[in-house]
Amino acid sequence: MSDRGGAFSPLVELTTARLREFVREPEALFWVVVFPILLAFALGIAFPNRGEQPVLIGVEQTDGAEALARTLQAARGIRARLVRPADAERALRNGEVQLVVVPGAPPTYRYDPTRTESRLARLVVDSALQRASGRTDAWQAGEEHVDNVGSRYIDWLIPGLLGVNIMSTGLWGIGFSVVQARTKKLLKRLVATPMRRSQYLLAHLLARLVFLGVEVGALLVFARLAFGVPIRGSLLTLVGIAVVGALSFGGLGLLLASRARTLEAISGLMNVVTLPLWVLSGVFFSSANFPAAMQPVIRVLPLTALNDALRAVMLDGAPARALGGEVAVMAAWGLGSFAIAVKIFRWR
Numbered sequence: 001m002s003d004r005g006g007a008f009s010p011l012v013e014l015t016t017a018r019l020r021e022f023v024r025e026p027e028a029l030f031w032v033v034v035f036p037i038l039l040a041f042a043l044g045i046a047f048p049n050r051g052e053q054p055v056l057i058g059v060e061q062t063d064g065a066e067a068l069a070r071t072l073q074a075a076r077g078i079r080a081r082l083v084r085p086a087d088a089e090r091a092l093r094n095g096e097v098q099l100v101v102v103p104g105a106p107p108t109y110r111y112d113p114t115r116t117e118s119r120l121a122r123l124v125v126d127s128a129l130q131r132a133s134g135r136t137d138a139w140q141a142g143e144e145h146v147d148n149v150g151s152r153y154i155d156w157l158i159p160g161l162l163g164v165n166i167m168s169t170g171l172w173g174i175g176f177s178v179v180q181a182r183t184k185k186l187l188k189r190l191v192a193t194p195m196r197r198s199q200y201l202l203a204h205l206l207a208r209l210v211f212l213g214v215e216v217g218a219l220l221v222f223a224r225l226a227f228g229v230p231i232r233g234s235l236l237t238l239v240g241i242a243v244v245g246a247l248s249f250g251g252l253g254l255l256l257a258s259r260a261r262t263l264e265a266i267s268g269l270m271n272v273v274t275l276p277l278w279v280l281s282g283v284f285f286s287s288a289n290f291p292a293a294m295q296p297v298i299r300v301l302p303l304t305a306l307n308d309a310l311r312a313v314m315l316d317g318a319p320a321r322a323l324g325g326e327v328a329v330m331a332a333w334g335l336g337s338f339a340i341a342v343k344i345f346r347w348r
Helices: 008-025 026-045 067-072 085-093 115-132 153-184 186-190 197-210 212-227 235-257 265-281 292-299 302-316 320-344
Strands: 054-060 080-083 101-102 108-110
Touching: 008 197, 026 115, 026 153, 026 212, 054 067, 054 115, 067 080, 067 115, 080 085, 080 101, 080 115, 085 101, 101 115, 108 115, 153 186, 153 197, 153 212, 153 235, 153 265, 153 302, 197 235, 197 320, 212 235, 212 265, 235 302, 235 320, 265 302, 292 302, 302 320
Parallel strands: 054 080, 054 101
Antiparallel strands: 101 108
């Protein structure tokens, strides 16, 4: 390795080599750029903003069923249909209807109280039938309908997809590269060079940052053009959060790969780390759904901090000074992981 460039020559050469290695792998470009866009498109289509949705009601086909179904169908926000008694339980189980009304005086409501949509359907149907029977309300509440940009599920989802993509490419991209070089005996050749292990590991982090703009920019541009996802905060702040997140997971990826000798071993370690983060860190649903006892642990996870910071910038327009806690969590994971990786890393 050339001595030109002084102490930084190994770092420059290694970073350049890592970039060339990445460009020569078209499948890597697919997983970094194309796959997140395809996933965002599929979820955006599956969970569109459809406005006010009617509750789905089944009326059991017994005496008086047709008249009851007509009464419900005429009410606002209700879509009623007849169901045979033998099919009522299956329709409820499969979500074809949210509540089954059995005609009678008074009628019987059959539903699963553990389902939020079923409890809502019960209230809507009961109110409609009570009014049809002559009930009058003591007063009529005013209504203010809210439809803010950024309140849709796709708006909330995109920062989560962005965070999990930064995590995945940081962990899998760096970790696999190091272990693959070790299995091919390439790392043994570097032992005799004046290069330090910290330079080798840092080169992987720097190469990771080069492609960060492509993967982040591609997903954000697609989300904006396809679904109108807003970015209310500063783009500079958003870029800074993405860089801190990439370095955090890059350091964690180096730590996992510092001793692993086979691709099977690093795959197992990666799955042990990523799967809990996918579930706990608010990618597809809010982490607030977990019990209060778990929240202190969830709050200090690096992906939770990254997702929260991305959503704060994109949806709330939060300034950089308001994100100190999230940045501190990610920085602690990144710096701590990198420091341990440098200490325990093995060339062989």
